[in-house]
Amino acid sequence: MFETLDPQEQTVARRWPLLMYSTYAVGGLVFSILGVRRHGLSQPFRLVVGAAMFLLSLTWLITTVRSTVPVTNRNFGVRNMILILLLMAQEIAYI
Secondary structure, three states: OOHHHOOOOOEOOOHHHHHHHHHHHHHHHHHHHHHHHHHOOOOHHHHHHHHHHHHHHHHHHHHHHHOOOOOEHHHHHHHHHHHHHHHHHHHHOOO
């Protein structure tokens, strides 16, 4: 009855989440590989953050590819913020 009163969720074009998630997946993988090559397993925080970034972005990438429903602007923003926070945590680990 009141469906018309709810604001419609704006959707994001499919290419932007695919581009962002694949970029973060490559970045997380590179951070993990380079961290292990440089420091071995003596600094596990870097490895965990890089692996988390890789796995989250890979999961969201696969979900976006398989989904028939477009990603909403809110979901895209929240996921992007999570990945940016992981990226900042990766950089803090270098201090």
